[in-house]
Amino acid sequence: MKLELGVALGLAASLAAAQAPDKLVSGPGATLTENKCKICHELEHIRRTPLSRGEWADNLKNMRERGAPMTDEEMAVILDYLAAYYGRDPAPPAAPDTLAGGGDPVARLLDAHACSGCHTLDQRVVGPSFREVAQRYASDAGAAARLAAKVRSGGQGAWGQVPMPPAPALSDDELLTLIGWVLSRK
Numbered sequence: 134m135k136l137e138l139g140v141a142l143g144l145a146a147s148l149a150a151a152q153a154p155d156k157l158v159s160g161p162g163a164t165l166t167e168n169k170c171k172i173c174h175e176l177e178h179i180r181r182t183p184l185s186r187g188e189w190a191d192n193l194k195n196m197r198e199r200g201a202p203m204t205d206e207e208m209a210v211i212l213d214y215l216a217a218y219y220g221r222d223p224a225p226p227a228a229p230d231t232l233a234g235g236g237d238p239v240a241r242l243l244d245a246h247a248c249s250g251c252h253t254l255d256q257r258v259v260g261p262s263f264r265e266v267a268q269r270y271a272s273d274a275g276a277a278a279r280l281a282a283k284v285r286s287g288g289q290g291a292w293g294q295v296p297m298p299p300a301p302a303l304s305d306d307e308l309l310t311l312i313g314w315v316l317s318r319k
Contacts, residue, residue, distance in 0.1 A: 155167075155171075162210040163218075168244060172251065179219055184221065186220060193215075239314045243311070246307075248311070254318065263314075267317065268319050271319050276316060277313070280315070281309070285308065287300075
């Protein structure tokens with residue numbers, strides 16, 4: 134009975150992974166891992182081959198050396214996640230992904246929609262800092278509507294040649310919340 138249940142659970146997990154190629158297994162650190170890794174490559178890169186904790190640590194170090202924006206704290210969360218869910222001997226804990234964004238609703242939105250993978254408050258990463266955006270549009274009365282349209286449909290050229298992907302999954306309320314927050318960062 135245990136063996137049959139294990140096989141059934143394994144098949145269900147395989148089918149779920151096959152149905153959601155743009156998502157990783159849900160767990161503490163999944164959202165952060167997706168957001169940081171999808172900056173440069175597809176998530177299939179993670180799912181391809183289980184690695185040891187040390188190999189994942191080496192990969193994360195290499196990613197950061199190549200320019201991936203990750204703090205030491207974020208690297209620790211991502212390493213724990215990868216070792217647990219994509220390690221050679223995975224033993225995932227049964228817990229929801231509560232680490233993404235902490236208790237701040239704006240931070241949760243930024244993380245959930247991958248904004249924080251390319252933007253930070255004060256430093257240019259892949260795209261401009263939120264403060265740079267707020268300063269550029271500080272005296273522009275129509276900025277909120279234009280920025281909302283750009284976030285919704287994506288864009289390229291206003292801040293460099295790296296394109297910003299569209300964010301169609303944001304609800305209108307979430308979009309207004311984010312744009313209001315960004316414009317208040319001046």
